[in-house]
Amino acid sequence: AQKVTQAQTEISVVEKEDVTLDCVYETRDTTYYLFWYKQPPSGELVFLIRRNSFDEQNEISGRYSWNFQKSTSSFNFTITASQVVDSAVYFCALSEAGSWGKLQFGAGTQVVVTP
Amino acid sequence: GAVVSQHPSWVICKSGTSVKIECRSLDFQATTMFWYRQFPKQSLMLMATSNEGSKATYEQGVEKDKFLINHASLTLSTLTVTSAHPEDSSFYICSRVRGNTEAFFGQGTRLTVV
Numbered sequence: 001a002q003k004v005t006q007a008q009t010e011i012s013v014v015e016k017e018d019v020t021l022d023c024v025y026e027t028r029d030t031t032y033y034l035f036w037y038k039q040p041p042s043g044e045l046v047f048l049i050r051r052n053s054f055d056e057q058n059e060i061s062g063r064y065s066w067n068f069q070k071s072t073s074s075f076n077f078t079i080t081a082s083q084v085v086d087s088a089v090y091f092c093a094l095s096e097a098g099s100w101g102k103l104q105f106g107a108g109t110q111v112v113v114t115p
Numbered sequence: 116g117a118v119v120s121q122h123p124s125w126v127i128c129k130s131g132t133s134v135k136i137e138c139r140s141l142d143f144q145a146t147t148m149f150w151y152r153q154f155p156k157q158s159l160m161l162m163a164t165s166n167e168g169s170k171a172t173y174e175q176g177v178e179k180d181k182f183l184i185n186h187a188s189l190t191l192s193t194l195t196v197t198s199a200h201p202e203d204s205s206f207y208i209c210s211r212v213r214g215n216t217e218a219f220f221g222q223g224t225r226l227t228v229v
Contacts, residue, residue: 101212
Protein backbone atom coordinates (compact mmCIF):
# COMPACT_ATOMS: atom_id res chain seq x y z
CA ALA A 1 0.00 0.00 0.00
CA GLN A 2 1.28 3.41 -0.91
CA LYS A 3 2.20 5.25 2.21
CA VAL A 4 2.84 8.68 0.78
CA THR A 5 0.43 10.20 -1.68
CA GLN A 6 1.12 13.25 -3.75
CA ALA A 7 -1.98 13.51 -5.85
CA GLN A 8 -0.80 16.44 -7.93
CA THR A 9 1.31 15.27 -10.83
CA GLU A 10 2.13 18.70 -12.18
CA ILE A 11 1.36 22.26 -11.21
CA SER A 12 2.00 25.18 -13.52
CA VAL A 13 2.05 28.74 -12.22
CA VAL A 14 3.17 32.11 -13.34
CA GLU A 15 5.99 33.74 -11.47
CA LYS A 16 5.00 35.40 -8.19
CA GLU A 17 1.98 33.19 -7.73
CA ASP A 18 1.78 30.99 -4.67
CA VAL A 19 1.74 27.23 -5.08
CA THR A 20 0.73 24.58 -2.57
CA LEU A 21 1.84 20.99 -2.85
CA ASP A 22 -0.23 18.37 -1.10
CA CYS A 23 1.14 15.37 0.74
CA VAL A 24 -0.93 12.75 2.53
CA TYR A 25 0.74 9.93 4.38
CA GLU A 26 -0.24 6.69 6.04
CA THR A 27 1.50 4.99 8.93
CA ARG A 28 0.70 2.96 12.02
CA ASP A 29 3.78 4.14 13.86
CA THR A 30 3.36 6.85 16.44
CA THR A 31 6.88 8.05 15.81
CA TYR A 32 7.77 8.97 12.29
CA TYR A 33 9.46 11.65 10.26
CA LEU A 34 8.27 13.53 7.24
CA PHE A 35 10.47 15.19 4.66
CA TRP A 36 10.28 17.38 1.64
CA TYR A 37 12.96 17.29 -1.04
CA LYS A 38 13.44 19.29 -4.19
CA GLN A 39 14.82 17.57 -7.27
CA PRO A 40 15.97 19.96 -9.99
CA PRO A 41 16.71 18.67 -13.51
CA SER A 42 20.26 17.82 -12.43
CA GLY A 43 18.77 15.01 -10.38
CA GLU A 44 20.28 15.58 -6.99
CA LEU A 45 17.93 15.76 -4.03
CA VAL A 46 17.90 19.00 -2.13
CA PHE A 47 16.74 18.68 1.46
CA LEU A 48 14.06 21.19 2.40
CA ILE A 49 12.61 20.13 5.73
CA ARG A 50 12.29 17.32 8.22
CA ARG A 51 9.48 17.17 10.75
CA ASN A 52 8.90 14.57 13.45
CA SER A 53 5.48 13.31 14.38
CA PHE A 54 5.47 15.02 17.74
CA ASP A 55 6.04 18.46 16.37
CA GLU A 56 2.93 19.83 14.71
CA GLN A 57 4.12 23.38 14.60
CA ASN A 58 3.94 24.89 11.19
CA GLU A 59 7.20 26.20 9.85
CA ILE A 60 8.24 29.03 7.61
CA SER A 61 11.60 29.37 5.94
CA GLY A 62 11.84 32.32 3.63
CA ARG A 63 9.33 31.77 0.86
CA TYR A 64 8.68 28.20 1.96
CA SER A 65 6.14 27.13 4.53
CA TRP A 66 4.82 23.82 5.73
CA ASN A 67 1.51 22.86 7.28
CA PHE A 68 1.58 19.63 9.27
CA GLN A 69 -1.78 18.28 10.41
CA LYS A 70 -1.79 14.90 12.07
CA SER A 71 -5.57 14.85 12.20
CA THR A 72 -5.69 14.62 8.43
CA SER A 73 -2.29 12.93 7.98
CA SER A 74 -1.14 15.74 5.77
CA PHE A 75 2.09 17.65 5.41
CA ASN A 76 1.52 20.31 2.78
CA PHE A 77 4.14 22.61 1.35
CA THR A 78 3.59 26.14 0.07
CA ILE A 79 5.93 28.23 -2.02
CA THR A 80 5.04 31.88 -1.76
CA ALA A 81 5.77 34.28 -4.61
CA SER A 82 7.15 31.54 -6.81
CA GLN A 83 10.21 32.08 -8.96
CA VAL A 84 11.46 30.38 -12.09
CA VAL A 85 14.22 28.74 -10.02
CA ASP A 86 11.53 26.92 -8.07
CA SER A 87 10.78 24.80 -11.12
CA ALA A 88 11.58 21.24 -10.09
CA VAL A 89 10.05 18.02 -8.89
CA TYR A 90 9.18 18.05 -5.22
CA PHE A 91 8.99 14.88 -3.21
CA CYS A 92 7.35 14.25 0.10
CA ALA A 93 8.77 11.31 2.04
CA LEU A 94 8.08 9.33 5.18
CA SER A 95 10.45 7.48 7.46
CA GLU A 96 9.02 5.37 10.23
CA ALA A 97 10.88 5.05 13.51
CA GLY A 98 11.02 1.29 13.17
CA SER A 99 13.01 1.64 9.97
CA TRP A 100 14.79 4.93 10.38
CA GLY A 101 16.74 5.99 7.34
CA LYS A 102 14.52 4.17 4.88
CA LEU A 103 12.53 6.82 3.11
CA GLN A 104 9.27 6.09 1.36
CA PHE A 105 8.73 8.69 -1.28
CA GLY A 106 5.58 10.00 -2.81
CA ALA A 107 5.23 10.09 -6.57
CA GLY A 108 6.44 13.65 -6.72
CA THR A 109 4.90 16.86 -8.02
CA GLN A 110 6.42 18.67 -10.97
CA VAL A 111 6.27 22.42 -10.45
CA VAL A 112 6.63 24.58 -13.51
CA VAL A 113 7.03 28.30 -12.96
CA THR A 114 6.89 30.47 -16.04
CA PRO A 115 8.01 34.09 -16.23
CA GLY B 116 29.37 21.12 1.15
CA ALA B 117 28.33 17.64 0.17
CA VAL B 118 28.60 14.99 2.84
CA VAL B 119 27.85 12.09 0.53
CA SER B 120 29.80 11.75 -2.70
CA GLN B 121 28.66 9.45 -5.46
CA HIS B 122 30.69 8.45 -8.47
CA PRO B 123 30.32 8.41 -11.39
CA SER B 124 27.64 10.99 -12.10
CA TRP B 125 26.71 9.26 -15.28
CA VAL B 126 27.79 6.16 -17.12
CA ILE B 127 26.97 4.51 -20.40
CA CYS B 128 27.68 0.83 -20.74
CA LYS B 129 27.04 -1.94 -23.18
CA SER B 130 24.42 -4.54 -22.52
CA GLY B 131 25.86 -7.51 -20.68
CA THR B 132 28.64 -5.63 -18.92
CA SER B 133 28.84 -4.71 -15.25
CA VAL B 134 28.95 -1.25 -13.76
CA LYS B 135 30.13 -0.21 -10.33
CA ILE B 136 28.81 2.86 -8.55
CA GLU B 137 30.55 4.24 -5.49
CA CYS B 138 28.99 6.08 -2.59
CA ARG B 139 31.24 7.74 -0.03
CA SER B 140 30.34 9.25 3.28
CA LEU B 141 32.70 12.21 3.55
CA ASP B 142 32.22 13.41 7.08
CA PHE B 143 30.97 10.50 9.07
CA GLN B 144 31.58 6.80 9.43
CA ALA B 145 28.37 5.27 8.22
CA THR B 146 27.61 1.72 9.22
CA THR B 147 24.45 1.87 7.17
CA MET B 148 23.78 3.39 3.79
CA PHE B 149 20.85 3.12 1.44
CA TRP B 150 20.49 2.68 -2.30
CA TYR B 151 17.54 3.98 -4.28
CA ARG B 152 16.53 3.71 -7.90
CA GLN B 153 14.51 6.19 -9.90
CA PHE B 154 13.16 5.45 -13.34
CA PRO B 155 12.43 8.42 -15.62
CA LYS B 156 9.57 10.55 -14.38
CA GLN B 157 8.96 8.22 -11.47
CA SER B 158 9.57 8.31 -7.77
CA LEU B 159 12.53 7.00 -5.85
CA MET B 160 12.28 3.43 -4.66
CA LEU B 161 14.48 1.93 -2.00
CA MET B 162 16.48 -0.96 -3.39
CA ALA B 163 18.57 -2.08 -0.46
CA THR B 164 20.20 -1.25 2.81
CA SER B 165 23.96 -1.52 2.82
CA ASN B 166 25.45 -2.72 6.09
CA GLU B 167 29.13 -2.35 6.88
CA GLY B 168 30.76 -5.71 7.41
CA SER B 169 27.68 -7.77 6.66
CA LYS B 170 25.31 -8.62 3.86
CA ALA B 171 23.05 -6.03 2.38
CA THR B 172 19.33 -6.20 2.97
CA TYR B 173 17.32 -6.06 -0.22
CA GLU B 174 13.79 -4.83 -0.67
CA GLN B 175 11.20 -7.16 -2.07
CA GLY B 176 11.51 -7.58 -5.79
CA VAL B 177 15.13 -6.46 -6.03
CA GLU B 178 17.45 -9.14 -7.40
CA LYS B 179 20.38 -9.42 -5.03
CA ASP B 180 22.48 -11.33 -7.54
CA LYS B 181 22.04 -8.60 -10.09
CA PHE B 182 22.61 -5.65 -7.79
CA LEU B 183 25.65 -6.48 -5.72
CA ILE B 184 26.24 -4.25 -2.75
CA ASN B 185 29.49 -4.13 -0.85
CA HIS B 186 30.07 -2.02 2.23
CA ALA B 187 33.65 -2.89 2.97
CA SER B 188 34.52 0.20 4.96
CA LEU B 189 32.74 2.70 7.11
CA THR B 190 32.93 5.36 4.44
CA LEU B 191 32.34 3.45 1.23
CA SER B 192 29.44 1.47 -0.18
CA THR B 193 29.41 0.21 -3.75
CA LEU B 194 26.59 -0.93 -5.96
CA THR B 195 27.49 -3.14 -8.90
CA VAL B 196 24.91 -3.69 -11.59
CA THR B 197 25.88 -7.02 -13.11
CA SER B 198 25.10 -8.10 -16.65
CA ALA B 199 23.32 -4.82 -17.23
CA HIS B 200 20.42 -4.64 -19.65
CA PRO B 201 18.60 -1.65 -21.10
CA GLU B 202 15.83 -2.04 -18.55
CA ASP B 203 18.40 -1.34 -15.83
CA SER B 204 18.85 2.14 -17.21
CA SER B 205 17.89 4.39 -14.36
CA PHE B 206 19.03 6.98 -11.85
CA TYR B 207 20.69 5.39 -8.85
CA ILE B 208 21.19 7.41 -5.70
CA CYS B 209 22.60 6.57 -2.32
CA SER B 210 21.99 8.06 1.08
CA ARG B 211 23.05 7.89 4.66
CA VAL B 212 21.65 9.22 7.90
CA ARG B 213 23.26 10.33 11.11
CA GLY B 214 21.28 9.96 14.31
CA ASN B 215 17.81 11.21 13.55
CA THR B 216 18.77 14.15 11.41
CA GLU B 217 17.95 14.46 7.77
CA ALA B 218 18.98 11.82 5.27
CA PHE B 219 21.88 12.97 3.13
CA PHE B 220 21.87 11.95 -0.49
CA GLY B 221 24.62 11.60 -3.03
CA GLN B 222 24.47 13.39 -6.34
CA GLY B 223 23.12 10.30 -8.06
CA THR B 224 24.35 8.24 -11.00
CA ARG B 225 22.53 8.17 -14.28
CA LEU B 226 23.07 4.76 -15.87
CA THR B 227 22.31 4.17 -19.52
CA VAL B 228 22.66 0.68 -20.90
CA VAL B 229 22.88 0.45 -24.67
